[in-house]
Amino acid sequence: MGRAPGRALRAVVQHGRVDAAQQFPRTRGRLLAHASGAAGRRCFTYFTPFMKPTISRFAACLRRWAAFVALTLCTAPAFAACLSLPEDFNPIEFGSIAADGVEVGGVVRSVRFTLTLTCAPNGQGEPLARTLNYSSEFGPAPGMNLWATNLPGLALRMVRDGEDLGSKTEGVLGTHPGDGSARTFVIDMELVKIGPVTPGFLLGQAFVVEASPVSGDPSHYVVRKHITSSYVRGVACTVNTASKHLVVPLGAVPASAFDGPGSTQASREFAIDLTCSPFGEARPTPLSIQLLGETVPGTTDVLKLLGDDAAQGVGIRVLKHDAPVTLNTWQSLGDATVGATTLPYTAQYYQYGERVTAGSGDGVMTFLIEMR
Incomplete structure (x- = not known):
């Protein structure tokens, strides 16, 4: 339940295409100080017949070690x-x-x-x-x-x-x-x-x-x-890499091809592919999608074209199983299943006005996927 991790997409329709752009321990070390003799010399005790020099060297080492300890104590925090x-x-x-x-x-x-x-x-x-x-x-x-x-x-x-x-x-x-x-x-x-x-x-x-x-x-x-x-625990889905940047070419359509309100042109299929994986027990996890975008006033399923030079009287509609998708509303997709999941859609130009005037066919849409 929640958005598919890092998987919100921004979809753009431009002159017959849907162009989607992805929206979406330290280790500790310990430093140990090691004391040696002055000038980096090491102190050793040699068991040789020359006992006097050996003892003398050993005593010198003890004096240096005592000095080191005293210095350490003096510089304690x-x-x-x-x-x-x-x-x-x-x-x-x-x-x-x-x-x-x-x-x-x-x-x-x-x-x-x-x-x-x-x-x-x-x-x-x-x-x-x-x-x-x-x-x-x-x-x-x-x-x-x-x-x-x-x-x-x-x-x-x-x-x-x-x-x-x-x-x-x-x-x-x-x-x-x-x-x-x-x-x-x-x-x-x-x-x-x-x-x-x-x-x-x-x-x-x-x-x-x-x-x-x-x-x-x-x-x-x-x-x-x-x-x-x-x-x-449950099933979580992520959007496949290939679906993060979708292109749906609607092509160039003459304004004269539309024959009245409700007519459509240039229908093209596209799909959003998901991979769903279990976390712990693969309990049923409801999957939902929402298509977000500015709609044509008075409609709930026609995406408004963008720009001052946009064509008039026509917008973009998205269908799922031949039924128009209501924008800005969550749509249930049933329970997510482990493995690959494909969400098929169709994009098309849709005439909503009395007449269509030529212009660009750009539109923008965002879709969100949630496990709810």
């Missing part, structure tokens, strides 16, 4: 890091989801987890307060107090300790006194239905938490939460 529990890194898993029985605005599924963060004091043992900031790679859902996801029709709501964080994908999760104590946050991630949902995988980094000392020292990340093992 002014504060210690905030830490989280290992289980805090566990991904968020919504599992297999069926959204068709949920009303728009309803919660499809909710997952609760906790984050336990411990922030140590500074190097002198004094409390060092931190602000715990969160940010998400998801953006706000347009016009809604929710986060958008990669699946049309589904959005996220983040609730912290009972407070809805709304559409803000960056903000303050909370604060910590920085005294070595542990603070636990209870988080609810809710999956909300905001429209027709397309079956598919729900992916992305839900959020990352960083600790920022109020002293102005650099911030550092504490924990990341990703969404995995989450998908809407």
